[in-house]
Amino acid sequence: MALLLFWSLAASAQTPPATVPPGGTFTLEQCLQYAVRNQPVLRQARLDQEVNEADIRIGLSDWLPQVGVTADAQHFFQLPFTVFPNAEGVSTPRQIGLKNTSTISLNGTQALFNNDVWLALRTARPSRRFYQQNTAVVQTNVVANVSKAFFDVLLSQRQFQVFEADIVRLQRSLKDAKARYDAGVVDKIDYKQAEIALNNSLAARKQALESVNAKSAYLKQLMGLPGEQPLGLQYDTLRLERDAVVDTAAALDATNRIEYQQLQTEKALQAAQISYYQYGFLPELSAFGTYNSVYQNNRLADLYSRRFPSSFAGLQLALPIFQGTRRLQNLRRARLLDTRLDESLTAVRNQINTEFQQALATYKGYYADYQLGKRNLALAREVNDVVYLQYREGVKPYLDVIVAQTTLRTAELNYYVALFQVLTSKVDLLRARGNLPTNY
Template identity: 45%
Template sequence: MKRAIMSVLSVMGVLAFHFRVQAQTTDSLLAQATVHDCVQYALVHQPALKQSQIDEAITDRTVKSKLADWYPQIGLNYNFQHYFQLPKSNFGGNIIQQGVENTSVVGAGLTQNIFNRDVLLASSTAKTVRLQARQNTVNNQIVTISNVSKAYYDVLLTQRQIQVLVEDTIRLQRSLRDAYNQYQGGITDKVDYKQAQISLNNAKSQLKSASEILNAKYATLKQEMGYPVSGTLNLVYDSATMVQQAISLDTSTQVVYDNRIEYQLEQTTQQLLQAELRYNRWSFLPTVSAFANYNLAYFNEQFSKTYNTDYPNSYAGLQLSLPIFQGTKRTQNIRIAELQLARSNWDVAQLKEQINTEYTQAMATYKGNLNDFFVLKENVELASDVYTTVNLQYREGVKTYLDVIVAESDLRTAQLNYFNALYAVLSAKVDLQRSLGTLTPQTF
């Protein structure tokens, strides 16, 4: 009976573990994913962002470690010494031995920094160093948002391309059937249905290639998101909303340097370089610390009786260390810090030019792609009307099958170009928002 109960409990434990693991796996997956869902998932699960958060924690601990030097430092020292030959000295012309064979000292010491420029530097830059770590995380978040958004739109583009090719294949199958029936009826020769077969084979080949590419693009999206490789990812979207998002952007917006995280990082770097310059200018200042020690000394000729009697002593004091001459080390270090700061000023100037160039290129690309989008959207409507008309005329014997092939090819091309243009606009919008510094976790 006991064995049966233990067996049942064991099975229940295994099942509980299985359901717990399954629940954890389910929690880490998205049932349906919009671009917003994918980005939010990536901000939580992306390995690079996890590393950035760990880097922040390391930086915080490093700062605390540096600041710990302001607190009292307490240490314990122990020493035991046995003389095989006691030291001798000359005293009044007589050679005498000094000391005993066994000596030991146990001591406790305390030191307290009063002024130390290393610790002062850590104190004055602690907030800035932490800020720099947070800004690096934000920078990685912005990169992740950009990469995930583009990968998401790329998957949607391929899905729409597949949809176009599927519709094209259906049309070509119908055209092949019509052409073959007309050939069987003696209305046309075999050229028409063979051309239809060639077009159908080409469409199937393109469809197969697009399907394989879709798998690769899904893999890229999952990688950018930090999504489980074996997890199912179903993308959902609303075409009308997506089009509205693509065209809803104020193109009169001007770039503001302070909005760019790269510019903020440069400003933070300059603050740290200025602190480093002050640190080197302080090198003439003394280092001041207080100390106190309490020792217990033990002496005896016999090892077994070494610790029978202790002889305590204690003292406290103040230590000051003042550099008087260091060659030209202080001067050189100050000059190096000044040059690094001057170089940083040029980094800022160069970054401003880079930001302006990125903004100009991103704005030009967005406007050009947006214009192409509107033109190609109209082309889809025109190509659809042409194909419908030509197909009807072919069935009535007015147009040749070559006209149908051309019209069908124009329609497929127009549809594919339209979706390519939509993806290009969405991608260009992401680049433009990034160049403006408005692509942030708070605004996405």
């Protein structure tokens, strides 16, 4: 069974690198696909899996026969003496043997029961699972961080577009105020106020543009995208609004969280360690065999002209009797660590529940802000259109126009902030529940 298991191990294939879409414009899914394949931290986690797979194979290789060849040659300048009794019973030293000797030996051993090898076999599956889960943790973090960074860049882009539209409105208002001032209808106050408001929006647009550049650089870093590679984002606002909705009534199951599953895997590894120390009281059994070819001759040139073969096989049993209670203390320590893992499972379960409740509360709060912001935006647009028409008819003063435009701009900014806060908090909520999609 051990041999079959050894030969059935398959090396994990590296994930092929993702390519940049035409034009360098990414959707959220394409950002995630690229990050999953190119993020250095995630690729390191996959390499750790392969290193662990190699370690498993190294441990399981001890189940296979260990075969080796040794060879030696020696020349006696003086043959050794051996004492033999002669016919009278007197011990007489005699030189025996030949001056030139060479031995070639083929040696082999096979473990029949070895506690260290059994430990490698028992821990192979949970160890492989642990590193797969470690990769899943890293991949979850990458997906969550890239998603939130994507939404952060979109927010700055939408803020930039809000100021762009505000500048267009203010330029139109400035033109109207200047024309009314030149016609002598109003004094220069309206004209100056319009110019001040326009300058403020121009400065705010510049800040938004720089924010887009900085946040895009951070998104590239999270994706593993080279800094010189252009990055454009493609999205659908209506789809984003649909994606903002999530089922808040879904119950929490802590076992869905990969961190909890990792602790369960550690429990399995610790159980194997306990078994290792329990089986440490059993003897080790191995088989061995040797085939020797011995060559002897007084003339060096004829050393290999005649061969004297020999061979043997046997079993070896090794049982350590007393090790100063080391095995007992190791067993006690392993059981204590297992109990500690039980406490860690309880602590993590409580932590997961807290994270879920916090993420759920945050999402609900942001979703309420989003709904209110959407309604306020519709009202602000209506008010701005009416006030501006009334101003052109001479019914409203220019101060009301400034207030209406400022309210509209604030409503637009608040709406987009709320929308992307909802999308970001949804990522945190799905992650807290252990339901964040990571297969890209």
